[in-house]
Every structure is written in C-alpha cells, then in structure tokens.
Amino acid sequence: MNLRQIWLDEIHQDSRYGVKGEILINHKSKYQEIIIINTKNYGNVLMLDGCWMTSDKEEKYYHECLVHPALISKINPCNILIIGGGDGGTARECLKYNNILNIDLVEIDADVIEISKKYLSQIGQNSWEDKRLKINIVDGFEWVKNCKDDYYDIILVDCSDAKEHATGLFSLGFYQECKRILKSDGIFATQSESPESFKEIHLKILNLINNVFNISSTLYGCVPIYPSGLWSWTFASKDINKFLIEKYENIKSIEESCDIWNLNYQSGGFKMMPNKILKELSK
C-alpha cells in the first residue's frame, strides 16, 4: 500500500463504507467539510461532512436516474431548476436535451462547485461553459421562496442527506413552495434517500410529496457508494403522471448516451418498492 494511501469511510450506524486512496483535498468551507480522495476503482470521490456524495466512476447510477425520468416526458422548451447539484452531473445530463432553454443551478456552497470543477471534471464536463446554465450561490429554500408562481417546467432536487443545512429541502414547506413555482404541467423530482439505510426519512419524504402533489411515484435503483447501495428518487406532478409519459423525440440517442438508465430500467425501477415499504405506506 502506497504510504500516502488511507482508508476513508462513511460511517452509518454500525456499518461503514470505505474506499482506499490518496486524499487530494480536505477543505472546510463555510458549510461543510469537503474531501476529495483519489481511488483506483472509483476515480476521484467526493465526501461532504463524512458522507459519500459522488465519484467519477459510478455517478451515473445517481444522475441518470434523477434526470431522465423527468426530462424524457417533456417536448416543450424547458426552464429547469436544480437545487444542489454542485458536482455538475445533473446539469450535464439535462444539457443532453435540445429543448432546454435555461437551467438555474442553485447551490448553497460555492466551494463545492469550485472543487468539483477542479477535481471532478469528468462529472461536470463542459456543462460549466454552457450558456444555458446559470450558477446561483444561494440557499435552495430561499430561492424557491422568492421565485414567482408557475415558473419552472422541471425542478430537480440533487441535495445531500437530510441533515444540517439540507434539512429544509425535505420539509413540507419546501415541497409546497416547489409546487407553487412549478408550471401546471411541470415535473418535480428529488433524491429520496434509501428505503434500507434511511427508512424513516424515506417514508417521510414519500408521504409529504404525495400529500403536497396530487401524483407521485418513486423509482428505486442502486448507487454503489451510498450506505446499503439501495437508493431512490421520487417524481411528482400536479395532475396526471406526467413523468411516466415518454414524449421526447430523441429517446434513442439519450439511451445510447447512458451507462445505467434506459426506458426499460426506468420502467422497472418504478416497480421496485420493497414490500416492507409498501406495507408501511399502506398502514
């Protein structure tokens, strides 16, 4: 083992998920501790406040599942809001669509973006130079509060776990504001934690979103570096299941560009609610 190599773990309850590598940067921003570790298998990996966020080599499991179920349902010109997403992966997937007019990326921590541009350039790629992408260093909850009604076609919440500064992004008030600023035929999507490792918050998110929006569904999949590997994304719209209707004209080219997602994967993922979660929600 190279002397500069160490094991770095996310510790969750009495489990740990670790990678071995060399620390490239360990920086305390105004909001959190930001670490980048370089590993053989996952490339550069980002940890925020002790939790794995994303990595060069497996980030597509996450970003493709958050973005495509929302965007393939839209053919009209789109005005998009991304809350969080400082690594650039969500923006990159959005920018594959030729009907995107504007993306407001609202990230609380400018340092996450700067460090991602430098150390996770494989993730953001050339999104950062795209004129359709506008960076706003603001708290996500503040941004939605100050936004006018019926403004966005798509809202994508790509945030950290439900603790510290991200707590507000899993609250009733936040979901209500998102509904207000979403167009009548708009689509809301958020990462919704793990039904295995974060069961209570997962159930809470699903219940809140289902109460606020008229229609919601949860897609289950895997994110290899997250606790338990099992993860979820929840999609919502105001009337019919907008996010389950595949409209975009160039779906084939989107599928070909993806490592994980395709229409079949998406259709399967929407069915994979573990039976114990189904039982809990039916109580």
Added chain:
Amino acid sequence: MNLRQIWLDEIHQDSRYGVKGEILINHKSKYQEIIIINTKNYGNVLMLDGCWMTSDKEEKYYHECLVHPALISKINPCNILIIGGGDGGTARECLKYNNILNIDLVEIDADVIEISKKYLSQIGQNSWEDKRLKINIVDGFEWVKNCKDDYYDIILVDCSDAKEHATGLFSLGFYQECKRILKSDGIFATQSESPESFKEIHLKILNLINNVFNISSTLYGCVPIYPSGLWSWTFASKDINKFLIEKYENIKSIEESCDIWNLNYQSGGFKMMPNKILKELSK
C-alpha cells in the same frame, strides 16, 4: 464502544464494507473460515473467507429474490434441488409453498449448517425440522454429475462467490449438468453476482447460461451487505419463459409473507439490467 466490539470488513478491490459488532465464533472448517459477528442493525452476520454471506436483518433481499420467481411459476408437485444454501434461508422460502414434495439441500460444508442452526436460527427457522428437507453434505458439482436425467422441477444455486471451492458452480460443465437433470418444464435459478462489483464474472455467467439453456433472464435487486449493494439472480428454462408465468394459486399469501419481494418487484427487477451491461451483452 464496547471493548469486545470490533470493525470487521469485506475488502473488495479498494473498497471495504464493514460492520461493527462482537465476534461470536471464528472457526476454520475443512473448506473455509466461518465468522459470525453480532451487530446492532443487522443482527448476526455470517462471513465466509472474508466475504459477507447473509445476516438476520437483510437476508430477505437475497433469499426472496432467488426463490419466488422460480416457485410462483409452478403448480405441480415439486422436487427441488438447492446447491449451497447452508444458512437455511432458501429452504425456508421454498417451504412456504404447499406443492413442495422434496428438497435436496446439497451443501459442501457441514460446519456452515451447524453454525447457522445455532447462530442464524432466525434465518433457517423451523425449516431444519421439516421432513421434506433432506440435507446432503456433498460437493454440489459431484451431486449433479451423479444425478439421473429429468429429475428436478427446480434447481436453486445459492452459493458463495466464484472463487475457491465454488468456482465449479459457475462453469459451463455445471450448467450443462443442471440442464440434463432438470425436467423439461423445470426452472433453473442461480445467484449471478453483481454487475457492478463483479462485472466480468456476471457477464460470463449470463453468457454461459444463455448458451446452455434456450431461455434465460436476469433479475436485478439489492443486497445491502454485498459489495456495491447491487446484485443479480439469473433464471433459465428449456423452452418458453417458464419463470415469467405466474401460476401458483396462493400468490397473495406468499406476497404477504415477504419483506422485499412481490410480483411487482419481480417484474421490475427483470427490467433493471444496467445499460452498460446490455451494451456489453449486445456486442
């Protein structure tokens, strides 16, 4: 931290997946090192030769996915072969069906069964006392070689990773023997490793099974304690997709007994081949 508590990890390439707990037994059998560690969240966890096998609290992610897609397709009286399965979880799920006549459980290592009976009694439950279950301490490959043609209705391969004594259970010769001893309308099922953490062997298994049997499909799901969390099970039959036809009369009662699996979960899981695996198989 209790002084007797330690971190125990499965190390896979430059990742590690660890739990904190108290070692209850660390035993070297004729074939492997067998460890049971007691943890708060997962209960008792079994490790064989440094790899996590199963645990009290999340074993259903694995066992329900191996067994039910095969068994709900059968209404006739069933003669079942389980290769491996020394923890008893696969047998337990099979014994929920009232059309089971006989289960031959063929486990190479008697010590795994004895230790599981003592430390993982929540997994095997009262299966060990069921007269339909016959325990055979034999190498799985030897058992199938010596078995007569057209003998089993269902073959379930519930074995360790493709190394050491388990290598043979992922070989062309083994699959050919399984096909020979399977009845014409029988169903073959095997755990088929992770498309993320064990991509090469996963692709090999899928290709071999598809070449040997006429029909095969892979179900993807999660097993929280395995590397990356993403896992798979492959099902095969000799003519039509026997394992995709839901025949068993009491499916509702099976669904109600499950923590993870239900018909919807299964139908989703069969669609969740990651796009990069699909591309590899189409080459």
